[in-house]
Amino acid sequence: MTDRLPTRLLVSAMLRRANDAGGFGAVLARGDAQAGAxxxxxxxxxxxxxxxxxxxPxxxxxxxxxTPAEDLAAYWQRRRQRDPDLWVVELDIADAExxxxxxxxAD
Structure with missing residues (x-):
């Protein structure tokens, strides 16, 4: 067993924090609930x-x-085709990084 929280909880926490801070967060694609990237x-x-x-390093x-040099949406959609467990989350807020x-x- 690992000490990492399930991905669905991490995503939920990010969305809640963005919304609580007056920003916007949305899931663009759902991945594996336990261990998706x-x-x-x-x-x-x-x-x-x-x-x-x-x-x-x-x-x-x-x-x-x-961030790709080409179309951002096309890039993450290609990534999802290769990795269906991948979550894609949009955060529209100041200091999203x-x-x-x-x-x-966080370790």
């Missing part, structure tokens, strides 16, 4: 970026910017 579409001032949990869990990091990259 999460791709966050962080929208700040009309600019969208993709963020996901990964391992940084120091070996610690961190958020990695996965911080909110996502607190939920996804």
């Amino acid at each position: 999460v791709l966050v579409v962080a929208v700040e001032a009309g600019v969208s970026r993709l963020l996901e949990r990964g391992i940084g 120091d070996g610690r869990v961190t958020l990695i910017d996965s 911080r909110l996502a990091a607190e939920a996804l990259a």
Whole structure:
């Protein structure tokens, strides 16, 4: 058994925190409730970026910017075709990266 919370709870917490802070959060695609990876579409001032949990150069869990050069929606849809367990969550709030990091990259 692992100490990580189920993905559905992490996603729920991110959405609740975004909404409580006056922002907007929505699930664009549902993945595996227990252990699916999460791709966050962080929208700040009309600019969208993709963020996901990964391992940084120091070996610690961190958020990695996965924003593609091409069409963002087409990119995450291709990722979902290869990984149906992947969650895609949109956060439209100031400092969306911080909110996502607190939920996804906390050890």
